[in-house]
Amino acid sequence: MKRNKSSNEVTIKDVAKEAGVSYSTVSRVVNNKTYVNPDTRDRVLQAMLRLGYQVNLHARSLAGGQSNVIGLLVVDLTTQYMGEIISGIDDVLAAHQYELMLYTTHRRKAKESAYVHMMARGLADGLLISLPREPEAYLKSLRQKGFPYVIIDHRSEEPSDLFVSANNYQGGYDATNYLIELGHRRIGIVTGWMDMVSARDRLQGYQAALADAGLPFEAELLFQGDFSQPGGFNGGTCLLELAERPSAIFASNDISAMGVIEAARAKGLQVPRDLSVVGFDDIPTAALLSPQLTTVRQPLQEMGRSATKMLLDLLKNPEDTPESIIFPTELVVRETAVPPAE
Amino acid sequence: MKRNKSSNEVTIKDVAKEAGVSYSTVSRVVNNKTYVNPDTRDRVLQAMLRLGYQVNLHARSLAGGQSNVIGLLVVDLTTQYMGEIISGIDDVLAAHQYELMLYTTHRRKAKESAYVHMMARGLADGLLISLPREPEAYLKSLRQKGFPYVIIDHRSEEPSDLFVSANNYQGGYDATNYLIELGHRRIGIVTGWMDMVSARDRLQGYQAALADAGLPFEAELLFQGDFSQPGGFNGGTCLLELAERPSAIFASNDISAMGVIEAARAKGLQVPRDLSVVGFDDIPTAALLSPQLTTVRQPLQEMGRSATKMLLDLLKNPEDTPESIIFPTELVVRETAVPPAE
DNA sequence: CGATTTTCTGCAAGCGTTTGCAATAAAATA
DNA sequence: TATTTTATTGCAAACGCTTGCAGAAAATCG
Known part of the structure; x- marks a missing residue:
């Protein structure tokens, strides 16, 4: 039932056959690994194009590669506040070919934890956590696992935590x-x-x-x-x-x-x-x-952007120790505040 | 490097060992399949709890199960319009244990297509498409594959397309x-x-x-x-x-x-x-x-909710042929329109 | 020119699941 | 009691990919 669908899909092996190479070579091309003859690479690239190959993220992730997915934990999506932050996140993610997996907690603390575990289980490469309510519950286990995450708009007291916040x-x-x-x-x-x-x-x-x-x-x-x-x-x-x-x-x-x-x-x-x-x-x-x-x-957008950059940086160089950021705030004077009446 | 992380994770096999059964039995318990002795089921459930087992969605999806992920294609997240719709989507998804994978096109038509293909490649079980620009480019291939999708706020002319829209x-x-x-x-x-x-x-x-x-x-x-x-x-x-x-x-x-x-x-x-x-x-x-x-x-929220229900229904019963919905609109009289001056 | 080193490629194992098939045990039927 | 049926389990083969290992070919060196 699902099989016939799958058989429809073009896999790495199809590309290999088309290009006349082994499938591991195709994998190397796809992942831009070293040691591939330029000619071979070209041939594979051509074949990929011809066949319309698209990598299967699930398989890649399972095999130990990256999932290219970032998890995002948010309380509520309906606010512009969140919209702005996400739009910043999205900017950076798109530029780096990452996917965004979204999870709304609706302020149910228990759910946060379950979700975070599932993400850390290989679903996502890293986690963006915004406005957490009881982060300690799960942050600890993330730290233990060495699972990368960045917190948005929450000045964490834990020194090892990475966060982006405003003053x-x-x-x-x-x-x-x-x-x-x-x-x-x-x-x-x-x-x-x-x-x-x-x-x-x-x-x-x-x-x-x-x-x-x-x-x-x-x-x-x-x-x-x-x-x-x-x-x-x-x-x-x-x-x-x-x-x-x-x-x-x-x-x-x-x-x-x-x-x-x-x-x-x-x-x-x-x-x-x-x-x-x-x-x-x-x-x-x-x-x-x-x-x-x-x-x-x-600077909500900027906060989202910075947090994401930070996380992506962490994924690329796990040894890096970026610094948390506290953005300055700025009073925007408009019309709703004036001297008192008398 | 990633291996040590993974080895940390508790898999279906660990649970099997803990419960003294084979891993396929565990899988059956997890998926609520028939033909599992209630006692065995209990034992497995206990073991799962003890070990804190969490299913690996990637593996499940690869093996031909569902990914329990729904893809959502949106133009722009920063609008309240979209926030409302997503919140409706999210409601339904959460109730059915589905994850949401989000993709923002920023109105780049080309990207829409690439993303849709990747999703349909097994990343997601179904697709929610909102305000598409040039849907025909990829909808056709989705139809061919029989990949389930529902369009939000776009009255498609194609009779086989499922959509939710307002009048x-x-x-x-x-x-x-x-x-x-x-x-x-x-x-x-x-x-x-x-x-x-x-x-x-x-x-x-x-x-x-x-x-x-x-x-x-x-x-x-x-x-x-x-x-x-x-x-x-x-x-x-x-x-x-x-x-x-x-x-x-x-x-x-x-x-x-x-x-x-x-x-x-x-x-x-x-x-x-x-x-x-x-x-x-x-x-x-x-x-x-x-x-x-x-x-x-x-009714934006309701539109999101209906579309999602429709999609989930389609996933459960692929033979079903739900009907597209066109919600009535309603004039909300407030203060910005009055009779003309003279 | 033989010996290294470097570059390139293929093989095979494994990632954590699902599931068809076969085997066994228990229950129902003849 | 012998024979079917039904319920319960385990085994093994995928799913599509990454990657360590090992050979082959090419380049470099003494």
Whole structure:
């Protein structure tokens, strides 16, 4: 049943016959190995072209070669945040003839682990892990196996871990500080998932900026969000219902900033006149909102690209020890943050 | 070098030894085949658990089993449009223990073909193809091989092709007709890539609505866009610079609608006061803009889900002949379209 | 010019599975 | 009880490729 399909496929042996050489020679040509006579190579190449040969990745991988597949673990695909990162990853992968295998965890911690093991089992040559929730569960076994991986947007504490991240602390600091400089004194914050290092870093930046300006950190001005629009909406609503409501809110990502703005509108407040808002990420939509969102930019595409390059480099030279990267963030001043009303 | 890694892995044979059975028995247990003594099965299951066995997909696929991988061909990942569809796909795949292999063509036609062949070569069990550009190039060979695939958002003319699409014609008609009913008489259109059936269908819907209302179709009111924001911006700019400028514009997707709005603003015009705009897709952002975008909704997630179900069904029962689906579209009235000024 | 070295090619083993076939044991039937 | 059937297992042959090993041919050297 499946056999007849397969018999249809042209294999390395067919090419060998066509070119009048042994199949190992064909393999050498395909893999650009040394010690192949230029003439022979040409002949094989011709034969491959004629027959339309395509390597079977499964077989190659099984035989101990590379699978030319990179696994990517993501939480959620629907966000532009992720789209940007993936597009960076994809750029580099395409340039190096690698395939991308995608896995969405939907924040189910247990699944992450199972998937990672399967990947490491030979399905993929390396792994890109974005925004992991409980990485320690499986990272340890990857390390033991010496399986190459790079983490995206998560500043790992383990020194041997390779990661690419942005300076979330600084970003949080800058955003908050900007609001302070505009004259705001009561600044709320809607955080992200607090089990994520990046979210904690942004919060700490916020607190540090407050402290440096001699402003107190007030617990009632903090709302634990979840990087989602509804989360931002709830956060905004809560904060705006405080007896003494904040004149500005720092949302830990653009999506929740949009939620906050939504909440303000629902309360009949105008942004930025009645409430200043600063986001984080600078997703493409941020510039398209009206008013345009003031936010902290992290170079998402570039992060994806760097992580992938790093991983590919690691695959090529396993002895290499590239350095983790922390990209600087950049405050993008647009329209949603202005000096407070009075 | 790679060997030591592999030797680390627990294979079906290890499990067999641990359980005291032959490896073929283990395989039968793993694949839930009939004719395995319940006791034996238990013993094998135990052993698998103890050793932490994970099937090697490459080997399985090579040996003629399924790879449990579905290939997905997409143009571009950065759009929410695609994010929505993928999220639907992913839902279904996850529920059926399939992996997703992703391939982004970046609109390079040649690459599409190469990738499809590689997938069909055993890498994947089936293929999901979204927004193909020149599908005929490779679809033919897929058909010949009997390789299962489903097309997303492309109404194929080939009767044997399975596809999931939305009623783009009706959507275009409804959007235009709505504008006409509001009182607009000069209605511009920014199209998508005209080599895509969906874009052409939307345009035809637009023309039909015009005709039905006894309005002429004027070539100067048509701008060939490309489904992108800049494309929308250019289109908007052009149309608004006409001697007699339109009072409304139908943009062929939300992203370009945002571009059109941007263009209007750049010209000092207010939406919707000076220009009504209707989009297409209803991506999540559409509801978050201000003013909120009036648009035509197509059930993207559902389309992804249906296509995937269809494909999986086809894999399970190759004799089945599921029907292609054309989802109805729905006009979502929000704030960007109102009666014309005077 | 014989002896090395280097380049080139083929053979065969193996990667971890699935599966048809054969063998055996147990159950059902005559 | 003898004979079929049915259930349960194991063996071995693929699947398409990589790669170490060994020979053959060509190039280099003393």
